Amino acid sequence: MKKKRSGISKNKQKKKYLKQFASTGKSSVNYICLKCGIEEEIPKDVVELIPLFDEGADPLTAPQFTCEKCGGEMYPEYYKNPMGIEFRMSDVR
Numbered sequence: 171m172k173k174k175r176s177g178i179s180k181n182k183q184k185k186k187y188l189k190q191f192a193s194t195g196k197s198s199v200n201y202i203c204l205k206c207g208i209e210e211e212i213p214k215d216v217v218e219l220i221p222l223f224d225e226g227a228d229p230l231t232a233p234q235f236t237c238e239k240c241g242g243e244m245y246p247e248y249y250k251n252p253m254g255i256e257f258r259m260s261d262v263r
């Protein structure tokens with residue numbers, strides 16, 4: 171008995187997962203820099219894809235960006251992830 175096939179089916183599942191997110195489009199998430207207050211709209215697709223590429227990412231924390239202006243942390247004004255967990259700017263301010 172050989173178990174070689176398990177790896178293949180796993181990759182297939184991941185691909186399907188990515189495709190699902192890529193097609194949900196349209197909306198975007200408003201990110202605000204905690205340091206300088208600048209706002210930036212990030213497509214929701216992109217926000218949702220971050221945890222998939224960052225294996226160390228905790229699904230219980232909001233995907234975060236680094237501010238291009240000051241290097242500070244950017245946090246979503248409001249974001250609900252695919253698991254239904256909500257993040258608000260007011261949580262960190």
Ligand SMILES: [Zn+2]
Pocket residue numbers: 203204205206207208237238239240241242
């Ligand atoms: Zn900033």
